[in-house]
Amino acid sequence: MRGSLNDKAKFLGWIPDDELPSYLNELKLLVLPSYTVGLPNVMLEAMACATRVLATSVGAIPDAIKNDETRFIMRDNSPECIARSVVKALNYPELDRLDSNGRAAMEKEYTYEVTVERYRNILTNLKEDVKLQIPYCHCPRVERSSYRGRCRTSGAFGLFTLVPF
16 A cells, blocks of 8 residues: 555645745745646745746746746646656756756846836836827817816817826
């Protein structure tokens, strides 16, 4: 008999945020065999702890993981592929290089400061795009203010403004 899962795994339940890094540092490998996912926080947290990650190539995972350079990507999430990929990842000959590359990539692309700046740029560009799409009146008779209604000159109806954001 092979034993039960309870003999092989420890189920911890909820782990408080401040304790999570110590648990991630104990892992040899974090395995994420997802079907669909965005950009998993647990993957980023593991990378920040220099914990090895093995994940499927779904969502934004391929943006964060470069196979055999920063972490590992598995082809699919079949049990056979997961088993082969886990063995490959645990026996990879350059794990120290992989760990330092993954940690460096995390610090370069996914820190709080980098993320805030990325969102600032997105929202600034979005603001410029939205400004061009808001209907406004070009009539010289419209005062420099925003209002809803119908332009007396052009007959257009909507939100009119000549004042930039």
